[in-house]
Amino acid sequence: MMRTPSLRAKMINEGTWAANKNQFKKTRVLATGNSTVSDYYDNEYFINITLGTPPQTIVVVPDTGSANLYVAPCNDNDQQNCFDSSKSSTSNATQSGKYVSDVFSVAGLTYKTQEFGLTTFIQFGILGLGWPGNAIDNVVPPMQNLLPQLDKPLFSVWFDRQGGSGGLITFGAIDSENCDSNINYVKLSSLTYWQFSMSSVHVGSYTSNKPVQAISSTGTSWIGAPSADMNAIVKAINAQYDNIHQIYYVSCTQTGLPDWVFTIGGKQYNIPSTEYVTDVGLGNGNCAVTIFENSGFGPSWVLGDTFIRTYCNFYDIGNQQIGFSKARHTEV
Template structure:
């Protein structure tokens, strides 16, 4: 009898530990993407979305709240988008979503959208009448894009990601998605992982609710992105901490400049042993595939790489000479984070089927940098909400 009691007690403790660890550290693997090479049109669309997203002019302090991106189980689509599943409602309605650190709102298409709205019709839509936990909000919401505005109404419901269940999350039900921005995306909507300061109507972001509802042990989430667009598993988004097996060495943390976007100070940039930039602000953005540079650095870098400018602010590179290009080093927190040519040169398919090579450095008409998936794919990135800091380490 005593042995049986000890066995039952041991099993109870084990179950408690298992439930706690599973409930407070959520590991999301990325999904399969069969195709690999993006078309030149898709690369241009990525640039257009980036410019529309950060529709700001001037210095590095960014205060606009009307910015939302065009980029768990995360699906790597041609190294341009990483998306994965969530569910909303009771019972849960599934959606494939873009997890975007460059925005702060959660929205999905609504079942009430027009039948003429192609972007809405091409994806799963949220049906409020099918959810027993739906709570109407009544407020309207609208998010401005360069190609139009996304608009609809706010609602409140249960949101599940992995084993995490977030109660009473306010989100947008999109009823109007004009233009072609979201028609062919592999995601239905967006989960913004930025801070409340940039959220439309200052709605509390999903991860802030995770922390407030004590669903995670640490108020940290981290991204590990693979950079092979045909990889079956495209990486991982981890809620509640970091995975030391996914990076080498230690994380270099720097404090955030502003808790809105994930904005931080960058010491400088070095190309071929030459310092070409110093004391810039930068934003880490998982919803952006590219590296967006201020005008001066954009011209210097692409010129030193021997790029041929086009009328679309692209720089064509000689595919046969890629291995001869220099490494480009980002200096953050006193540490060096180099990118090799294979990191910052993108292959694209022309309409005639030929392959071209493009520079990942695109123009940003502002005096700050955007470090998108080109950088985050090379460096494991920890987004520490609790301590208002961001950390980088070489990805495994």
């Protein structure tokens, strides 16, 4: 049986491949995109997306701890940050009726038939950046739909501190401007959350060498810990409990507090008190300690924005791993 030679083989045979190969490489270059992040008092981070035709801009929380896209529906004329399907020429209800399918864009990247939910229980949308295994109703997550367009099957997250530029999410590339080039990767232990093993926790006089499971969650403001670990940590830093607000606090002027040290993949990650102590308006010169009790099923620890501000997170879908490197900040 005769086989038709590939175009590449034909050009090599004709001696024209060397002169044209660079042009062919250019046609295969895929996309990257940057989404500027807005920082709300170091407690919440937001980006803009658009939905529909013509595009409707929606402010969403980028959340690696979930996998679905949810936005609020427009139910009255003066409602803001909502999606009005009646004003989109490309909007369609899915067969189940539980979701809407429409054009979705973020950071200059577009997918024409993204399924998303409409819910009245949120002020801001939620852009789930997790794995299909964590998606409700088996809806294909936005990141999975964007993957074929990306130069690399990954995205980078850099969160700045309050008073800075807010942050940046880079789709399809490593953020080399805001993140140190020395990236340490660990394999994921589950393809639901961005989940990995953590071998130890050390804070002052407290050390736990018990291996645990942790997740990276951009949609979680603080650090979630099991009850026993949380109690030991707040004791190690002499934090007090605020019964009204149900959070732990220390004096905003307290000095000499120890770092929180997490060991992941044989590397130590130090979180200084300048990151885990924050002024949330408690008054009386008191500042919140950014830790909460993580109870119930699932991974023991949640490394939220307190951790991510200190270390850029690199979500490598193609290699099923997550990387960390020191975040760069301009003093403000």
